[in-house]
Amino acid sequence: MKILVKLGEIFGASRLIPIESVHVSGVSYKTLGEAPIDFLEALADADEKVSVEATLNPQSFDPEILAERLPKNLVEMQLKICEIFDRLGFQKSFTCTPYYIKRPSKGAHLAWAESSAVIYANSVLGAWTNREGGPSALAAAIIGKTPDCGIHKAENRKPKVAVEIGASLENEVDYGALGIFLGKILEDKIPLIKGLKNLSLEDLKQMGAALASAGMVNMFHYREGVEVKEELEKITVEPKDIKKTVAELTTTSTPKPDLVFVGCPHCSLREIKKIANAIGNRKVRSDIEFWICTSRPIKEKARAYVSKIEASGAKLLTDTCAVVTWTDKLGIKTIMTNSAKTAYYAPTLNKAETILAPLKECLKTALKE
Ligand code: F3S
Numbered sequence: 001m002k003i004l005v006k007l008g009e010i011f012g013a014s015r016l017i018p019i020e021s022v023h024v025s026g027v028s029y030k031t032l033g034e035a036p037i038d039f040l041e042a043l044a045d046a047d048e049k050v051s052v053e054a055t056l057n058p059q060s061f062d063p064e065i066l067a068e069r070l071p072k073n074l075v076e077m078q079l080k081i082c083e084i085f086d087r088l089g090f091q092k093s094f095t096c097t098p099y100y101i102k103r104p105s106k107g108a109h110l111a112w113a114e115s116s117a118v119i120y121a122n123s124v125l126g127a128w129t130n131r132e133g134g135p136s137a138l139a140a141a142i143i144g145k146t147p148d149c150g151i152h153k154a155e156n157r158k159p160k161v162a163v164e165i166g167a168s169l170e171n172e173v174d175y176g177a178l179g180i181f182l183g184k185i186l187e188d189k190i191p192l193i194k195g196l197k198n199l200s201l202e203d204l205k206q207m208g209a210a211l212a213s214a215g216m217v218n219m220f221h222y223r224e225g226v227e228v229k230e231e232l233e234k235i236t237v238e239p240k241d242i243k244k245t246v247a248e249l250t251t252t253s254t255p256k257p258d259l260v261f262v263g264c265p266h267c268s269l270r271e272i273k274k275i276a277n278a279i280g281n282r283k284v285r286s287d288i289e290f291w292i293c294t295s296r297p298i299k300e301k302a303r304a305y306v307s308k309i310e311a312s313g314a315k316l317l318t319d320t321c322a323v324v325t326w327t328d329k330l331g332i333k334t335i336m337t338n339s340a341k342t343a344y345y346a347p348t349l350n351k352a353e354t355i356l357a358p359l360k361e362c363l364k365t366a367l368k369e
Pocket of ligand 1 (some may be wrong): 057058096209264324364
């Protein structure tokens with residue numbers, strides 16, 4: 001309660017409001033580190049429990065696929081963290097796309113902490129959430145409330161910048177690159193993006209995840225008919241901006257990556273179906289690993305496609321992703337991905353070189369002809 005009240009005071013809230021759900025990030029031992037474990041443990045020892053629906057971001061490995069390849073001490077620490085979250089009453093969701101498991105209600109207030117999920121919830125699903133930090137989301141899960149500030153208030157959800165898209169966006173990589181390009185310019189300003197045509201929900205997911213990575217943007221408007229009363233600052237995105245951003249997110253000229261990774265943010269059922277069908281009867285090359293990441297419930301639902309994917313030699317991982325696991329300890333030095341967010345983070349978080357390319361090219365690289 002002290003954490004929530006203090007944050008409310010800092011950000012000018014006059015009250016706490018009830019929330020429908022909480023999503024906590026900082027679950028992977030790799031990103032969480034040592035320091036918060038005692039705090040989490042103290043809460044669990046004090047018998048604290050979550051009071052609302054509460055889900056968790058990916059942890060650092062898939063227990064069935066990666067655990068045995070990682071150093072034992074890291075696996076043990078991760079299991080300890082998961083066990084503490086379990087005692088606190090969190091669902092063992094371990095996904096960054098909790099909205100594929102349960103879609104939040106339209107207009108519901110949430111306290112979510114995964115930036116790609118926050119921006120998707122606000123912009124696409126019509127829920128209302130600030131980008132929480134680990135401790136504030138944890139506190140909100142226990143109390144069931146969050147400070148009434150930021151984009152919990154209608155006046156703070158209005159667009160501040162009008163973005164005209166003067167480039168044709170061909171695939172998920174272009175949408176991700178648009179997100180990275182805009183995120184760097186916008187910082188935390190909410191854009192009204194005009195001229196997005198024929199895009200899928202997954203394209204919006206890629207764009208949002210990238211926007212929230214390169215900037216502090218927690219919401220964007222993209223539908224027709226958004227009411228704008230004040231004069232907005234204007235930005236036009238040109239084809240060269242997208243091209244340059246895609247090129248910059250590839251840091252190596254090596255044609256052969258050690259890992260091809262798809263599923264950042266975690267795949268939807270539709271994406272898994274698309275990947276399985278695109279793989280067909282082809283097999284993964286013996287000198288390349290191919291990971292597809294999703295949540296456990298989506299993998300369950302996708303059973304018919306999972307067997308097809310696994311027959312190719314690709315691995316359908318749950319509970320984790322390439323960014324939050326220790327790829328360097330698995331001997332992975334180069335990662336090819338169709339996710340601009342992964343390409344943006346991998347050089348620092350994975351100490352890896354990157355190749356950003358659309359799914360079609362990722363498959364062409366990973367599979368034998
Ligand atoms: Fe999710 Fe990992 Fe990407 S947590 S958003 S798949 S970096």
